[in-house]
Amino acid sequence: MTFSDKKVAELVNANFVAAWYNRGPGFHNEDYSTEQWIFTSAMEAYTTKNICTFFLTPEGKVFHYVAGYYSPDVFLTYVQVALQLRSAAFDEKMQLKASGPEALRNVHADVVKIIGKTEKVIADTLKEKDGWKKVLADYQTYGYRNVSHKHTQACANNLHEGYRYLTRLHKHWGEVKELPTLEDVQYKYLWGNPFTEESPGAKPIGWEGGNMENVRRKCACD
Amino acid sequence: MRTAFACLLIASAAQAQDAKPWALYDRGVRWEKSLDDALARAAKEGKPVLFHQLAGDMDKEGC
Numbered sequence: 001m002t003f004s005d006k007k008v009a010e011l012v013n014a015n016f017v018a019a020w021y022n023r024g025p026g027f028h029n030e031d032y033s034t035e036q037w038i039f040t041s042a043m044e045a046y047t048t049k050n051i052c053t054f055f056l057t058p059e060g061k062v063f064h065y066v067a068g069y070y071s072p073d074v075f076l077t078y079v080q081v082a083l084q085l086r087s088a089a090f091d092e093k094m095q096l097k098a099s100g101p102e103a104l105r106n107v108h109a110d111v112v113k114i115i116g117k118t119e120k121v122i123a124d125t126l127k128e129k130d131g132w133k134k135v136l137a138d139y140q141t142y143g144y145r146n147v148s149h150k151h152t153q154a155c156a157n158n159l160h161e162g163y164r165y166l167t168r169l170h171k172h173w174g175e176v177k178e179l180p181t182l183e184d185v186q187y188k189y190l191w192g193n194p195f196t197e198e199s200p201g202a203k204p205i206g207w208e209g210g211n212m213e214n215v216r217r218k219c220a221c222d
Numbered sequence: 223m224r225t226a227f228a229c230l231l232i233a234s235a236a237q238a239q240d241a242k243p244w245a246l247y248d249r250g251v252r253w254e255k256s257l258d259d260a261l262a263r264a265a266k267e268g269k270p271v272l273f274h275q276l277a278g279d280m281d282k283e284g285c
Contacts, residue, residue: 004250017254017270019259028279056270
Protein backbone atom coordinates (compact mmCIF):
# COMPACT_ATOMS: atom_id res chain seq x y z
CA MET A 1 0.00 0.00 0.00
CA THR A 2 2.68 2.50 1.03
CA PHE A 3 4.96 2.11 -1.96
CA SER A 4 2.14 2.10 -4.48
CA ASP A 5 0.87 5.44 -3.13
CA LYS A 6 1.33 8.09 -5.81
CA LYS A 7 2.88 10.74 -3.54
CA VAL A 8 5.26 8.23 -1.97
CA ALA A 9 6.29 6.88 -5.37
CA GLU A 10 6.92 10.36 -6.77
CA LEU A 11 8.97 11.47 -3.77
CA VAL A 12 11.03 8.29 -3.67
CA ASN A 13 11.57 8.02 -7.42
CA ALA A 14 12.61 11.67 -7.72
CA ASN A 15 15.10 11.66 -4.86
CA PHE A 16 16.33 8.11 -4.23
CA VAL A 17 17.41 4.95 -5.94
CA ALA A 18 15.32 2.19 -4.40
CA ALA A 19 15.87 -1.50 -3.77
CA TRP A 20 14.18 -4.08 -1.58
CA TYR A 21 15.36 -7.27 0.06
CA ASN A 22 13.54 -10.34 1.35
CA ARG A 23 15.42 -11.38 4.50
CA GLY A 24 13.60 -14.72 4.37
CA PRO A 25 14.81 -15.87 0.96
CA GLY A 26 11.89 -17.23 -1.03
CA PHE A 27 9.45 -16.46 1.77
CA HIS A 28 6.05 -15.19 0.73
CA ASN A 29 3.31 -14.76 3.29
CA GLU A 30 0.00 -15.98 1.93
CA ASP A 31 -1.82 -15.70 5.25
CA TYR A 32 -3.15 -12.17 5.26
CA SER A 33 -4.85 -12.35 8.66
CA THR A 34 -1.97 -10.62 10.47
CA GLU A 35 -1.66 -8.05 7.70
CA GLN A 36 -5.37 -7.33 7.96
CA TRP A 37 -5.13 -6.99 11.74
CA ILE A 38 -2.33 -4.44 11.35
CA PHE A 39 -4.27 -2.64 8.64
CA THR A 40 -7.34 -2.48 10.88
CA SER A 41 -5.74 -1.51 14.19
CA ALA A 42 -2.39 0.06 13.32
CA MET A 43 -2.70 1.51 9.85
CA GLU A 44 -0.83 4.75 10.63
CA ALA A 45 2.16 3.18 12.35
CA TYR A 46 3.27 -0.26 13.47
CA THR A 47 6.84 -0.22 14.71
CA THR A 48 7.53 -3.91 14.09
CA LYS A 49 11.11 -5.06 13.84
CA ASN A 50 10.01 -7.20 10.91
CA ILE A 51 10.48 -4.35 8.43
CA CYS A 52 13.19 -1.73 8.14
CA THR A 53 13.84 1.04 5.63
CA PHE A 54 17.50 2.05 5.39
CA PHE A 55 18.84 5.22 3.80
CA LEU A 56 22.30 4.67 2.35
CA THR A 57 25.11 6.55 0.71
CA PRO A 58 26.28 5.18 -2.66
CA GLU A 59 29.19 3.64 -0.73
CA GLY A 60 26.78 1.60 1.38
CA LYS A 61 27.04 3.62 4.60
CA VAL A 62 23.77 4.01 6.52
CA PHE A 63 22.86 7.61 7.34
CA HIS A 64 19.40 6.78 8.68
CA TYR A 65 16.91 3.97 9.10
CA VAL A 66 13.39 3.53 10.40
CA ALA A 67 11.96 0.18 11.47
CA GLY A 68 8.30 -0.67 11.02
CA TYR A 69 5.33 -0.23 8.77
CA TYR A 70 3.82 3.24 8.24
CA SER A 71 0.90 4.60 6.25
CA PRO A 72 1.73 6.80 3.25
CA ASP A 73 1.01 9.92 5.36
CA VAL A 74 3.55 9.00 8.01
CA PHE A 75 6.03 7.41 5.61
CA LEU A 76 6.20 10.66 3.63
CA THR A 77 7.25 12.58 6.74
CA TYR A 78 10.17 10.34 7.51
CA VAL A 79 11.31 10.22 3.90
CA GLN A 80 11.34 14.01 4.10
CA VAL A 81 13.49 13.80 7.22
CA ALA A 82 15.89 11.62 5.24
CA LEU A 83 15.95 14.31 2.55
CA GLN A 84 16.74 16.93 5.19
CA LEU A 85 19.64 14.79 6.39
CA ARG A 86 20.80 14.41 2.81
CA SER A 87 20.69 18.16 2.17
CA ALA A 88 22.44 19.05 5.42
CA ALA A 89 25.30 16.58 5.33
CA PHE A 90 26.06 15.63 1.72
CA ASP A 91 27.18 17.51 -1.36
CA GLU A 92 25.46 17.34 -4.75
CA LYS A 93 27.35 14.14 -5.59
CA MET A 94 26.14 12.55 -2.38
CA GLN A 95 29.56 12.72 -0.74
CA LEU A 96 29.68 13.40 2.99
CA LYS A 97 30.84 16.96 3.70
CA ALA A 98 33.53 17.58 6.33
CA SER A 99 30.82 19.11 8.48
CA GLY A 100 28.42 16.28 7.59
CA PRO A 101 28.51 14.19 10.79
CA GLU A 102 27.81 17.22 12.95
CA ALA A 103 25.08 18.40 10.54
CA LEU A 104 23.40 14.99 10.79
CA ARG A 105 23.44 15.11 14.57
CA ASN A 106 21.97 18.63 14.52
CA VAL A 107 19.09 17.59 12.26
CA HIS A 108 18.36 14.63 14.53
CA ALA A 109 18.40 16.94 17.56
CA ASP A 110 15.89 19.27 15.87
CA VAL A 111 13.66 16.35 14.93
CA VAL A 112 13.76 15.03 18.51
CA LYS A 113 12.51 18.39 19.81
CA ILE A 114 9.63 18.53 17.35
CA ILE A 115 8.61 14.88 17.47
CA GLY A 116 8.99 14.87 21.24
CA LYS A 117 6.53 17.77 21.50
CA THR A 118 4.12 16.09 19.10
CA GLU A 119 4.36 12.85 21.06
CA LYS A 120 3.49 14.70 24.27
CA VAL A 121 0.51 16.44 22.64
CA ILE A 122 -0.74 13.06 21.41
CA ALA A 123 -0.28 11.53 24.87
CA ASP A 124 -2.23 14.38 26.50
CA THR A 125 -4.96 14.30 23.86
CA LEU A 126 -5.40 10.56 24.26
CA LYS A 127 -6.32 11.15 27.91
CA GLU A 128 -9.35 13.21 26.85
CA LYS A 129 -12.75 11.68 26.13
CA ASP A 130 -12.68 10.55 22.49
CA GLY A 131 -9.22 12.12 22.25
CA TRP A 132 -8.21 9.48 19.75
CA LYS A 133 -10.57 11.06 17.22
CA LYS A 134 -8.75 14.39 17.54
CA VAL A 135 -5.38 12.67 17.21
CA LEU A 136 -6.40 11.04 13.94
CA ALA A 137 -8.46 13.92 12.55
CA ASP A 138 -5.79 14.89 9.99
CA TYR A 139 -4.92 11.36 8.95
CA GLN A 140 -6.38 9.91 5.79
CA THR A 141 -7.85 6.45 5.60
CA TYR A 142 -6.91 4.03 2.88
CA GLY A 143 -8.20 0.84 1.35
CA TYR A 144 -6.19 -2.34 1.08
CA ARG A 145 -7.10 -5.70 -0.45
CA ASN A 146 -10.76 -4.62 -0.71
CA VAL A 147 -10.91 -3.69 2.98
CA SER A 148 -11.65 -0.09 4.01
CA HIS A 149 -9.93 1.26 7.06
CA LYS A 150 -11.79 3.02 9.86
CA HIS A 151 -9.80 4.86 12.51
CA THR A 152 -10.07 3.45 16.03
CA GLN A 153 -8.62 4.02 19.48
CA ALA A 154 -6.06 1.29 18.67
CA CYS A 155 -4.84 3.26 15.62
CA ALA A 156 -4.24 6.32 17.78
CA ASN A 157 -2.43 4.27 20.41
CA ASN A 158 -0.19 2.72 17.77
CA LEU A 159 0.45 6.12 16.21
CA HIS A 160 1.51 7.37 19.66
CA GLU A 161 3.84 4.37 19.99
CA GLY A 162 5.21 5.29 16.57
CA TYR A 163 6.09 8.79 17.74
CA ARG A 164 7.67 7.41 20.92
CA TYR A 165 9.78 5.08 18.80
CA LEU A 166 10.80 7.84 16.39
CA THR A 167 11.83 10.05 19.32
CA ARG A 168 14.05 7.27 20.71
CA LEU A 169 15.40 6.55 17.25
CA HIS A 170 16.43 10.14 16.54
CA LYS A 171 17.99 10.43 19.99
CA HIS A 172 20.04 7.35 19.13
CA TRP A 173 21.08 8.75 15.75
CA GLY A 174 21.97 12.03 17.43
CA GLU A 175 24.72 10.16 19.28
CA VAL A 176 26.20 8.35 16.27
CA LYS A 177 29.73 9.59 15.57
CA GLU A 178 30.51 7.59 12.46
CA LEU A 179 28.11 6.24 9.85
CA PRO A 180 27.72 2.46 10.14
CA THR A 181 27.86 0.17 7.13
CA LEU A 182 24.72 -1.70 6.11
CA GLU A 183 26.44 -4.88 7.30
CA ASP A 184 26.78 -3.33 10.78
CA VAL A 185 23.07 -2.61 11.20
CA GLN A 186 21.13 -4.71 8.69
CA TYR A 187 20.06 -7.23 11.35
CA LYS A 188 20.73 -5.18 14.46
CA TYR A 189 18.76 -1.99 14.60
CA LEU A 190 16.55 -0.13 17.02
CA TRP A 191 12.93 -1.18 16.65
CA GLY A 192 9.70 -0.31 18.41
CA ASN A 193 7.81 -3.57 18.89
CA PRO A 194 8.97 -7.19 18.76
CA PHE A 195 6.42 -8.57 16.29
CA THR A 196 8.16 -10.46 13.54
CA GLU A 197 7.58 -13.15 10.94
CA GLU A 198 10.47 -15.56 10.71
CA SER A 199 10.98 -18.08 7.96
CA PRO A 200 13.61 -20.73 7.22
CA GLY A 201 16.87 -19.03 6.34
CA ALA A 202 15.90 -15.66 7.77
CA LYS A 203 18.45 -14.01 10.02
CA PRO A 204 16.86 -12.88 13.29
CA ILE A 205 16.76 -9.20 14.09
CA GLY A 206 18.78 -8.13 17.12
CA TRP A 207 18.71 -5.26 19.61
CA GLU A 208 15.97 -4.32 21.99
CA GLY A 209 13.15 -1.96 21.28
CA GLY A 210 12.15 -0.30 24.49
CA ASN A 211 15.07 0.96 26.45
CA MET A 212 18.31 2.46 25.25
CA GLU A 213 20.19 0.98 28.21
CA ASN A 214 19.01 -2.45 27.10
CA VAL A 215 20.07 -1.62 23.58
CA ARG A 216 23.59 -0.76 24.68
CA ARG A 217 23.87 -3.76 27.01
CA LYS A 218 22.68 -6.18 24.34
CA CYS A 219 24.92 -4.62 21.74
CA ALA A 220 27.98 -4.88 24.01
CA CYS A 221 27.28 -8.60 24.58
CA ASP A 222 27.12 -9.43 20.87
CA MET B 223 -1.46 17.32 15.12
CA ARG B 224 0.88 16.88 12.23
CA THR B 225 1.39 20.59 11.62
CA ALA B 226 4.38 21.17 13.91
CA PHE B 227 6.27 18.24 12.54
CA ALA B 228 5.40 19.25 9.01
CA CYS B 229 6.93 22.72 9.51
CA LEU B 230 10.35 21.19 9.96
CA LEU B 231 9.94 19.45 6.66
CA ILE B 232 8.92 22.35 4.47
CA ALA B 233 12.37 22.91 3.02
CA SER B 234 12.90 19.33 1.98
CA ALA B 235 9.33 18.98 0.78
CA ALA B 236 9.80 22.01 -1.44
CA GLN B 237 12.94 20.46 -2.82
CA ALA B 238 11.04 17.28 -3.57
CA GLN B 239 8.16 19.13 -5.22
CA ASP B 240 10.61 20.90 -7.49
CA ALA B 241 11.82 17.58 -8.79
CA LYS B 242 9.94 16.17 -11.74
CA PRO B 243 7.73 13.23 -10.92
CA TRP B 244 9.01 10.00 -12.44
CA ALA B 245 6.27 9.85 -15.03
CA LEU B 246 7.22 6.43 -16.33
CA TYR B 247 6.75 4.89 -12.88
CA ASP B 248 3.72 6.73 -11.61
CA ARG B 249 2.11 3.49 -10.48
CA GLY B 250 4.66 2.92 -7.76
CA VAL B 251 8.25 3.04 -6.67
CA ARG B 252 10.80 2.04 -9.26
CA TRP B 253 12.79 -0.79 -7.69
CA GLU B 254 16.24 -1.76 -8.88
CA LYS B 255 16.83 -5.50 -9.17
CA SER B 256 19.42 -5.61 -6.40
CA LEU B 257 21.14 -3.47 -3.81
CA ASP B 258 24.33 -3.57 -5.90
CA ASP B 259 22.42 -2.19 -8.89
CA ALA B 260 20.93 0.52 -6.68
CA LEU B 261 24.29 1.52 -5.23
CA ALA B 262 25.85 1.69 -8.71
CA ARG B 263 23.04 3.89 -10.03
CA ALA B 264 23.17 6.03 -6.91
CA ALA B 265 26.89 6.66 -7.40
CA LYS B 266 26.29 7.60 -11.03
CA GLU B 267 23.39 9.95 -10.26
CA GLY B 268 24.60 11.33 -6.92
CA LYS B 269 21.53 10.12 -5.04
CA PRO B 270 20.98 8.29 -1.79
CA VAL B 271 19.60 4.75 -1.76
CA LEU B 272 16.34 3.75 -0.09
CA PHE B 273 16.76 0.09 0.86
CA HIS B 274 13.60 -1.60 2.14
CA GLN B 275 14.06 -4.87 4.00
CA LEU B 276 11.15 -7.13 4.87
CA ALA B 277 10.27 -10.78 5.41
CA GLY B 278 8.36 -11.25 2.20
CA ASP B 279 8.27 -10.62 -1.50
CA MET B 280 7.47 -7.05 -2.57
CA ASP B 281 6.34 -8.32 -5.97
CA LYS B 282 3.66 -10.45 -4.32
CA GLU B 283 2.84 -8.72 -1.03
CA GLY B 284 0.97 -5.86 -2.66
CA CYS B 285 3.10 -3.22 -0.94
